Structure formats: C-alpha cells, structure tokens
Amino acid sequence: MITKEILKSICPRTRLITVAQYVSSLNLFMANFEISTPLRIRHFIAQLAHESGSFQYVREIASGNAYEGRKDLGNVNAGDGVKFKGRGLIQITGRANYEKCSLALFGDRRLLDNPELLELPDNAVKSAAWFWQSHGLNALADKDDIRAITKRINGGYNGLVDRMAFYDIAKTSI
Structure with missing residues (x-):
C-alpha cells in the first residue's frame, strides 16, 4: 500500500x-x-x-508546439501538438496515444474532445x-x-x- x-x-x-x-x-x-x-x-x-x-x-509545462505535425504521434491536424501535449502522471502525448488511452479507459474517444480529463x-x-x-x-x-x-x-x-x-x-x- x-x-x-x-x-x-x-x-x-x-x-x-x-x-x-x-x-x-x-x-x-x-x-x-x-x-x-x-x-x-x-x-x-x-x-x-x-x-x-x-x-x-x-499537464506538460511546455506549450506542445514541438509536437506539432508529428505524424509518429498521430498529430495530423493543425493544433494537435498543443491540444495533445503530455497529460497525466506519465504524460500521455499525441493524438494517437490519447485515442488509444481513451478507448482503453472509457471505451470511447472522449479524450480527443476533452484531453484535459487526463488532468483529473x-x-x-x-x-x-x-x-x-x-x-x-x-x-x-x-x-x-x-x-x-x-x-x-x-x-x-x-x-x-x-x-x-x-x-x-x-x-x-x-
């Protein structure tokens, strides 16, 4: 414990x-x-x-601009780098990882619309x-x-x- x-x-x-x-x-x-x-x-x-x-x-202190356009993270839309910067205690980063995490934790894609849920x-x-x-x-x-x-x-x-x-x-x- x-x-x-x-x-x-x-x-x-x-x-x-x-x-x-x-x-x-x-x-x-x-x-x-x-x-x-x-x-x-x-x-x-x-x-x-x-x-x-x-x-x-x-929530990652950096802005997330460094992740902009990172296809390896699934950041394919303008603004994805900032929107999907590291969050949670292990810093889930990138659109693709948010989607995988969301499907695993919630059975849907809610983190794509509300990435700040990982801050709770x-x-x-x-x-x-x-x-x-x-x-x-x-x-x-x-x-x-x-x-x-x-x-x-x-x-x-x-x-x-x-x-x-x-x-x-x-x-x-x-």
Whole structure:
C-alpha cells in the first residue's frame, strides 16, 4: 500500500496535500493493472515522480508546439501538438496515444474532445497505470531494468539520473 507519507518521503519538496490526492487512485489502479510487487511499485512510482515533477504536474509545462505535425504521434491536424501535449502522471502525448488511452479507459474517444480529463487525479493515475501495463513495463520492472523502462516511456534516457534517484529513495520506502 502506498501512503501519503511514502509519497512525501520520495518527493520531499512536494506538499503533503498534493501527493495525498493520488494515494487512493494509486492503490486502486496499481492493483487493477498488476503493478503489485514491491519492485514494480518502486519503478512505477519513481517514473511517475520524474514524469510529473514530483507529482506536481499532470499537464506538460511546455506549450506542445514541438509536437506539432508529428505524424509518429498521430498529430495530423493543425493544433494537435498543443491540444495533445503530455497529460497525466506519465504524460500521455499525441493524438494517437490519447485515442488509444481513451478507448482503453472509457471505451470511447472522449479524450480527443476533452484531453484535459487526463488532468483529473483518478484519470491521471489510471492513464499512467494503463500505459505502464500496455507497454510491458511490469516485465521490465521484474528484471529491475530502469534503463529499459525509461527508454520505453521516454523514447530515450532523458532524466535517467533523476529517475534513478527517485528509485533509490523508493527502495527505502516501499
């Protein structure tokens, strides 16, 4: 079980009230998406801590202009880069990923019309847990392979040192 105290110990600069809003959703959706062993939970929380700026951001700070016209993300319409910039605790990015996430979580395409729904605490966590499971990250966590997990989430090794630091703290808390 994740508690607000555990999250606060992993993200000491984040206010307790901020991390507390994710606790019940984390416990529910980690169980639902088989993020159920200490090793899986440590890796999941460490990656979320990095991707969300210590659970402070569920919407990418950058404008999203860098994603404009990115066909690999399904951003084929003018404005898609900004509209479908990273959201949720794992930063779902791009029209195609929003559509996949929406179909998986809601059985429809509602996120294409309302991408900000991923900013709500339950949806921010559920989308992250869905992404984690659907991208085979439990298997990589079972191998304790933080580099491979980071590459699958990020496409490279951006923030690897930060992710490793969160993981090292998580090892003492979880």
